Amino acid sequence: MNDLKYVIFKPNSLEERAVIFNGMITHKTIxxxxxxxxAFAIVSAGFLSMDNVISCYGDSESLKMKSRGKIDELVISKTLLRLNYF
Known part of the structure; x- marks a missing residue:
């Protein structure tokens, strides 16, 4: 399986952020x-597709965490928008 994966983390006193990576890497490694x-807290993890819209689903076996669906989609969208400002 080579789907895109993600991990949502929360930096101290900041908004949640996303890391998107290749499906050949485990969620636990990231x-x-x-x-x-x-020293950030991991909030959720799962898989995503980015065809016409961002869609988050599934769960991470290595972290035993589930996707939060729409919430994670919003965090990923915000993270990607921030990248366009640098």
Missing amino acids: SDAIIKNE
């Missing part, structure tokens, strides 16, 4: 790197 390097 989560461990975020927690180890930045």
Whole structure:
């Protein structure tokens, strides 16, 4: 499976942010790197498609966390919009 995956994390006192990555990497690998390097809390994880709209679904077996659907879609949209400002 080579679908896109994501992890939503919450930096200290900031809005939730998303990391989107290749499906060949596990959610836990990304989560461990975020927690180890930045001490952020992991909020949710799952899969996404970005055809005409962003759609989040499924769950992470390695983290035992589920997608929050529409909430995660909004966080990912906001994260991607922020990237356009840099």
